[in-house]
Amino acid sequence: MYAAALADKAKIFAVAPMLDWTDRHCRYLHRLLSHKALLYTEMVVADAAIHGPRDRLLAYDPSEHPIALQLGGSDPAKLVDAVRVSADYGYDEINLNVGCPSDRVQSGTFGACLMLTPDLVAECVAAMKTVSSVPVTVKCRIGVDEQDPEIALDTLADKVFAAGADALWVHARKAWLKGLSPRENREIPPLDYDRAYRLKKRFPSRFIGLNGGIADLDQAVEHLSHMDGVMLGRAAWHNAALLGEVDHRVYGEPARPIDWNHVRDRMMDYAESWLVGGGRLNAVTKPMLGLFAGVDGARRYRQILSTDAVRPGAGPEVIARAFEEVIGATARGADLGVTAVA
CATH class of the missing domain: 1.20.120 (Four Helix Bundle (Hemerythrin (Met), subunit A))
Structure with a gap:
């Protein structure tokens, strides 16, 4: 059902993957507030999914559907193994992290630094698609460091869509790999929603969603007039009750008070x-x-x-x-x- 919505470019509201925040307890609570929002796991590193405590990392309550697993990694073979492992848990989507700027992620040469190697990202997506029975998507930045976002984002999008990616979620700001902390990378680089809008115009038949600095549902609904999806992160954590309006305002369900x-x-x-x-x-x-x-x-x-x-x-x-x-x-x-x- 979710895969069909993605293929049809139905509007999708998602809660962003956030390390140390969007764990199973957070997702269980969020599902009580919205039946339809797409929920993302925290990023799970491919090596951990393969060799780590799988149930602790990958298990979730059945009520959390639709739920997407975000994987971190840059080795196509390991990502294939991680996708195979995750298949037993029945996720609705597998997402590749090409946006996280943390030192830990950089040391593993994945996350946002993959913006610098779009061919490798495409290779990872193509490999994951060969073994995944659910949509494979990518979440990225508009660029990193001194990259020109016009070139960097177009290049990445061209390559991952050619490799078979089912959707691209764009965090509409650069990441600075040196000099800014992960928190500063969420706040200091300026937002450029117009850049994401231009990408969507280039790919009218592809699902492209927007993330970054969206503070409330009014802003989310406005962005949905330009994009196929919106993704809220910190706003959904700090004011989770706003999720109570998502099913009505985004999906057209009747408005009812939260019980x-x-x-x-x-x-x-x-x-x-x-x-x-x-x-x-x-x-x-x-x-x-x-x-x-x-x-x-x-x-x-x-x-x-x-x-x-x-x-x-x-x-x-x-x-x-x-x-x-x-x-x-x-x-x-x-x-x-x-x-x-x-």
């Missing part, structure tokens, strides 16, 4: 299962911190999750206490101000 009691209860049940398996509560509550940005009671809500969830023996009742701070405020007249198909 926050339902979200609370599902997260409590999920936390209980995680704890029984030996996990810690704060792993589950970490992505919940941004749920009620700007809402009455949100500060106390965050305090409870931040302090009580890390205590030895902390259980799902911590989530219930935190939610009462905002649900109680709502009962007293505060407005949570979001809708969803619950």
Whole structure:
């Protein structure tokens, strides 16, 4: 179903892959808020997928579909093996990272530095396509360092589409491999949405999505008038409740209030299962911190999750206490101000 939507260039809203953030707990929460958003894993290095603890790295809750696995690597043979391994987990898409600028990624000669070797990226995509039964996509920057984005992005797009890539997600700013931290690379290089728009005009029959600096759904919907997809990262983490409007505003579903009691209860049940398996509560509550940005009671809500969830023996009742701070405020007249198909 997702593959057909991609082939038909149906509009797609996605939550970006973010290291240390879009883990299984984050994705489970996000799926409660949007039934239709495409969710991405954190980047999984090909070597880790092949040789590492596979279930810990690759397993997920079935409710997370549609879900895409992002792989990091630059060795076509290893990426082929990683795709084969991931096939047992039933992902809806495999995405190749050509955009991450971290030192760790650079030391492995993949991520954003692959913008400098578009032929190698194409070779990786072609190899992955030979063994993948689901779409293979690429997420890139518009260029790195002193590259001319007009040349660099066109060259990469030409080569990966010729190699069989099913989609290209463009983070619409350069990455500076030296001199800027990963965080600075998300903030300092100027955004150039027009460059991504021009690429889409060059490839009217190809799926091209946009990422980078999109702060809210108003901006996302505006970009969708130019692009096939939009991808939000930090905005979806820091204000996750905005996902409650995605199914209505992007996919045309009826607008309905989020049932926050339902979200609370599902997260409590999920936390209980995680704890029984030996996990810690704060792993589950970490992505919940941004749920009620700007809402009455949100500060106390965050305090409870931040302090009580890390205590030895902390259980799902911590989530219930935190939610009462905002649900109680709502009962007293505060407005949570979001809708969803619950």
